[in-house]
Amino acid sequence: MEKQLMECFTHFQLVDLIGFANILQVPEEENFEDYVVNIVEAFDKKPRRIRKELVKLAKQVRDNNIEYDKEMAAKKCNPDSE
Numbered sequence: 001m002e003k004q005l006m007e008c009f010t011h012f013q014l015v016d017l018i019g020f021a022n023i024l025q026v027p028e029e030e031n032f033e034d035y036v037v038n039i040v041e042a043f044d045k046k047p048r049r050i051r052k053e054l055v056k057l058a059k060q061v062r063d064n065n066i067e068y069d070k071e072m073a074a075k076k077c078n079p080d081s082e
Helices: 002-009 014-023 032-045 048-077
Strands: none
Touching: 002 032, 002 048, 014 032, 014 048, 032 048
């Protein structure tokens, strides 16, 4: 499940990652890599049922971000479409 979570993180905005960390009660870090590691470690300590729900949430955030990026790209290609 950690692999699925990390794949989703690649499509997260910074605010999404901070929100996810807050859900897991992970404090912010100066070092971004340490921050992500702490998020994944906190995720790994949760019961399986909760991890499944968190992965589901992460996938929804990822999908929303992908859709938003597509919409923004389409507007850049066709600015008169508004």
